[in-house]
Every structure is written in C-alpha cells, then in structure tokens.
Amino acid sequence: MKITHTIKACENCIFRNLLFGSLNQQEYRLVNSVRAEKVFFKGEIIKHEGDNLTSFLYLRTGLVKLYKTDHAQKDHILSIHKPGDFISLLHIFSNEFYPYSIAALEKTEVCEVSIDSIKNLIKTNGDFAIDVVKRMGIISDEVISSRFNKAQLHIRGKVASIILYFSDQVYKAHQFKLPVTRREIAELIAMSTENVIRTMSEFKNDNILQFNGKEIIISDYERLLNISKMG
Amino acid sequence: MKITHTIKACENCIFRNLLFGSLNQQEYRLVNSVRAEKVFFKGEIIKHEGDNLTSFLYLRTGLVKLYKTDHAQKDHILSIHKPGDFISLLHIFSNEFYPYSIAALEKTEVCEVSIDSIKNLIKTNGDFAIDVVKRMGIISDEVISSRFNKAQLHIRGKVASIILYFSDQVYKAHQFKLPVTRREIAELIAMSTENVIRTMSEFKNDNILQFNGKEIIISDYERLLNISKMG
DNA sequence: CGCGGCTTTGATGTTCATCAAGTAAAGTGG
DNA sequence: CCACTTTACTTGATGAACATCAAAGCCGCG
Numbered sequence: 020m021k022i023t024h025t026i027k028a029c030e031n032c033i034f035r036n037l038l039f040g041s042l043n044q045q046e047y048r049l050v051n052s053v054r055a056e057k058v059f060f061k062g063e064i065i066k067h068e069g070d071n072l073t074s075f076l077y078l079r080t081g082l083v084k085l086y087k088t089d090h091a092q093k094d095h096i097l098s099i100h101k102p103g104d105f106i107s108l109l110h111i112f113s114n115e116f117y118p119y120s121i122a123a124l125e126k127t128e129v130c131e132v133s134i135d136s137i138k139n140l141i142k143t144n145g146d147f148a149i150d151v152v153k154r155m156g157i158i159s160d161e162v163i164s165s166r167f168n169k170a171q172l173h174i175r176g177k178v179a180s181i182i183l184y185f186s187d188q189v190y191k192a193h194q195f196k197l198p199v200t201r202r203e204i205a206e207l208i209a210m211s212t213e214n215v216i217r218t219m220s221e222f223k224n225d226n227i228l229q230f231n232g233k234e235i236i237i238s239d240y241e242r243l244l245n246i247s248k249m250g
Numbered sequence: 251m252k253i254t255h256t257i258k259a260c261e262n263c264i265f266r267n268l269l270f271g272s273l274n275q276q277e278y279r280l281v282n283s284v285r286a287e288k289v290f291f292k293g294e295i296i297k298h299e300g301d302n303l304t305s306f307l308y309l310r311t312g313l314v315k316l317y318k319t320d321h322a323q324k325d326h327i328l329s330i331h332k333p334g335d336f337i338s339l340l341h342i343f344s345n346e347f348y349p350y351s352i353a354a355l356e357k358t359e360v361c362e363v364s365i366d367s368i369k370n371l372i373k374t375n376g377d378f379a380i381d382v383v384k385r386m387g388i389i390s391d392e393v394i395s396s397r398f399n400k401a402q403l404h405i406r407g408k409v410a411s412i413i414l415y416f417s418d419q420v421y422k423a424h425q426f427k428l429p430v431t432r433r434e435i436a437e438l439i440a441m442s443t444e445n446v447i448r449t450m451s452e453f454k455n456d457n458i459l460q461f462n463g464k465e466i467i468i469s470d471y472e473r474l475l476n477i478s479k480m481g
Numbered sequence: 482c483g484c485g486g487c488t489t490t491g492a493t494g495t496t497c498a499t500c501a502a503g504t505a506a507a508g509t510g511g
Numbered sequence: 512c513c514a515c516t517t518t519a520c521t522t523g524a525t526g527a528a529c530a531t532c533a534a535a536g537c538c539g540c541g
Binding site: 200201202212213216217220 | 518519521522
C-alpha cells in the first residue's frame with residue numbers, strides 16, 4: 020500500500036514563478052539539484068504529525084488534507100490544500116516538528132526542497148525573501164479567514180462553503196467528483212457526520228444539489244452562495 | 251476622545267531583540283529614524299478594517315483586539331494580542347488593505363515602522379529576513395492553532411481557554427482584572443453573551459472562579475485547565 | 482439623577498449530537 | 512469470481528447544547 024514513485028518533469032512547472040520567479044539561473048539550478056518529487060496515491064500519508072520537518076513542500080497536482088488525530092482516534096481536519104499551495108511554508112522556519120499530519124485525498128504530486136537551501140536563498144536573495152514573506156501572508160490569511168468566517172455560520176452555511184471551495188477554488192466547475200467523504204467534511208467543520216449528510220440531503224430536496232454516484236452537481240449556485248454567506 | 255500621545259523611550263525596549271536582534275547599529279538607527287510611537291487609551295481604535303496599511307505595528311504594552319464588524323453591526327473578534335506581538339506582520343507584505351479593525355482593550359503603547367524600511371531590511375539583511383519568516387510562522391501558528399483547538403470544544407471549554415489565556419499568557423497570575431466584557435468573550439468564541447455569562451456563573455457555583463468587581467480569581471486552576479482541554 | 486451599556490436569570494424554541502438500525506458500496510482473502 | 516468484512520451512507524428518534532426573547536438590577540458617566 021505504501022507505493023511512491025518519483026517524477027521528473029519540473030522545469031516547466033506552472034507553479035515555478037509562484038515562489039521561485041526571482042531566482043537566477045544558478046540559484047534555480049541549485050534548487051533543482053536538491054529537489055525531490057514524489058507521487059502519493061489516494062489515502063497515502065505524506066507526513067505524520069510530529070515528523071521532523073527537514074523540507075519544504077508544494078503541490079503540483081492533486082489534493083491533500085492537514086489534520087490531527089485526538090486521544091479518541093478521531094481526526095480533526097485543519098484545512099484542505101490544492102495545487103500551487105505551499106504546505107509547510109508556515110511552520111518550516113519556526114517549528115522543528117510539523118504539528119499536523121498530511122494525507123493525499125487524490126493522487127498527488129509533491130515537490131520537496133530541503134529547508135537549508137531555502138534558508139540560504141532567503142539570506143542571499145532579497146527579492147526571494149520578499150516573495151516568501153508575501154506567500155506566507157497569503158497562505159496564513161487563507162487558513163485564518165476561512166476558519167474565522169465558518170465559525171460564524173450554522174451547519175448549512177459551513178457545508179455550503181466547503182462545496183463552493185471545491186467548485187470555485189479546486190475544480191472550477193459546477194459538476195465534479197467530491198474528493199472527500201461526508202465524514203471528512205464533518206471533521207473539517209467540527210460537526211457530526213450524520214448532520215452533514217442530513218444537510219446535503221436537504222440541499223438535494225431543495226434542488227440546490229444533485230448527486231450521481233460520487234458526482235456532485237450544483238443546480239442552484241446562487242442559492243448555495245447565499246447560504247454560504249448568510250446561513 | 252481621539253487622544254494619542256507620542257512616547258520616546260525605545261532604545262532599551264525589551265522586545266527589541268524579538269525581531270530586530272540581527273540588525274547592526276546603522277540599520278537599527280535607520281529603523282529608529284522612521285519609527286513612530288503612539289499611546290492609545292482603552293476603547294480607542296488603532297486601525298479601521300480596510301485602512302491602507304503603510305506601516306508595521308508592534309505592541310510595547312497593553313492589549314488589543316482584532317475584529318470585523320458584520321452587516322448587522324455585530325462585531326466578531328479574531329484574536330487578542332499582548333505585548334511583544336507583531337500585529338500586522340501577517341498581512342503587511344501581501345495585502346494593501348488591512349482586513350481587520352484593531353482596538354485597544356487597555357492603555358496600549360504601539361510602535362510603528364514604515365513598511366518600506368522593513369522591506370529594505372529584508373532585502374539587504376538575510377539574517378533579519380530569516381527572523382521575519384520565523385516570527386510570521388509563530389504568529390500564524392498561534393492564531394490558527396488557537397482557533398483550531400477551540401473549534402472542537404463546547405462553550406465551557408472555550409470560556410475556560412479564554413480565561414487561561416489571560417492568566418497564563420498575559421497577566422501570569424491567578425488573579426487579575428478581566429480586560430474584556432462578557433460580550434467581547436462571546437464575540438471571540440462565536441457564542442451568545444447570555445451563555446458566556448451563564449457559563450461563568452457555573453464556574454463560580456462550582457468554586458472554580460470567584461469574582462470581585464472586575465477582578466477575577468481562579469480558585470481551582472487544575473479544574474479550569476482540565477475543562478479547557480476536555481470540555 | 483437619568484441614560485446607556487454591562488450583567489444576570491428565567492423561559493422557550495432551535496440547532497445539533499448521539500444512539501440505533503439498516504442499506505449500499507468498496508475493499509479483502511480464498 | 513464469490514463470500515466476507517469493513518467502510519460509507521442514510522433516516523428516524525431522543526435529548527443535550529445553545530440562541531433568542533424578555534425583564535430587571537447594576538454601574539459609570541455626563
């Protein structure tokens with residue numbers, strides 16, 4: 020079950036200039052030389068909570084969840100991340116140990132760069148340092164404001180927000196295969212699985228959503244959007 | 251009501267080496283030259299949501315809240331910050347506008363340094379850049395994990411967490427003047443004011459807390475700690 | 482001293498968790 | 512490929528947790 024493959028094509032990575040745009044040829048070659056690329060399949064664990072953090076990770080393709088497991092073996096999901104997100108950027112400079120587990124929700128390609136080379140680049144390339152702090156601000160703001168907004172909502176608003184996240188941010192479509200179970204949605208919004216299911220059934224009865232196996236179809240986007248804001 | 255004084259003594263600021271430890275004399279003098287120090291009294295607003303963000307702020311003394319006001323004029327508090335915290339560090343590099351309002355909960359002394367000089371230091375002093383990303387990681391982790399942990403708790407656990415924050419992190423005492431109203435606690439944990447009051451009355455009846463005017467006394471710290479973890 | 486904001490308690494209804502029970506789907510070993 | 516096991520999904524019933532409404536006391540401040 021623990022199968023990981025190494026991939027190679029990264030020179031033309033579309034996310035390269037998201038963070039590495041200000042590197043010169045020599046610096047970029049250095050990053051390349053210490054970079055590892057790995058593929059994780061659905062369900063595979065990329066990092067365990069408490070693992071030593073020696074590298075900086077970003078997603079090329081796929082989807083991952085960050086989560087913690089409590090004393091009763093119940094998981095609590097902090098966030099879900101999509102391609103282009105720099106997973107460990109927030110903790111890599113301040114924590115020796117990574118405080119969350121990371122698991123693949125779909126087949127996921129991850130790029131891994133050693134923390135030391137990133138630190139060296141920050142020290143020697145001022146423009147890269149500025150890019151890093153900008154990117155850190157954006158990532159932390161996404162996690163913080165997402166949690167802050169959802170804290171004010173009832174279960175209908177929370178569930179609507181999650182579905183809209185997949186529709187707007189990940190798949191950019193009104194029809195897609197839901198990459199998480201109902202239980203995982205519950206773990207993400209801190210509600211019971213049964214009530215997540217009931218809420219989604221309500222959305223179906225109200226002709227806001229349709230289900231076709233694992234496929235989900237948003238039939239009334241405007242109402243779903245409204246519920247995610249007001250509900 | 252809008253009275254702000256300028257203070258001067260900063261050379262020996264105890265928080266200086268929290269972020270500025272790696273600056274040389276010349277760099278430090280530069281920061282000093284563009285720095286403004288201000289005093290805000292209880293209730294004063296330091297920044298309004300949406301204000302243009304041209305400076306970087308940190309607290310010398312006092313206490314502030316970060317919050318947003320919704321369409322119904324109800325406030326929602328994101329976080330409370332204590333001396334040593336760098337308030338705008340997370341957003342200053344990525345957002346033109348500050349997404350929260352900041353208000354003083356007590357008399358508060360704030361240091362303000364222009365964003366441009368901070369950016370220049372990041373570009374030219376690699377060690378300072380490393381300090382900034384470390385500090386950003388710590389700040390974001392505090393906000394994120396505080397919200398994440400409280401999301402799992404019932405109201406007793408949430409209220410207990412808030413009281414312990416003031417006891418452990420701010421006043422470092424089991425007896426102190428509560429700097430927030432019951433309504434503000436409610437705004438911070440997204441619960442109704444009435445139920446915050448009821449919960450605190452329960453703690454009083456259970457001999458966990460005592461009240462003496464605005465003073466709060468933690469009589470059974472162990473139980474309060476336990477409630478903040480399990481409750 | 483009176484006004485507004487903070488605090489408190491009680492009553493009532495809504496939202497949600499939990500328990501129970503069953504169906505469907507997906508993975509596992511022979 | 513089929514029996515078997517586990518996991519995901521679903522619905523209903525019940526009670527706990529919480530919001531809301533109402534009424535009243537308190538306190539600081541102009």
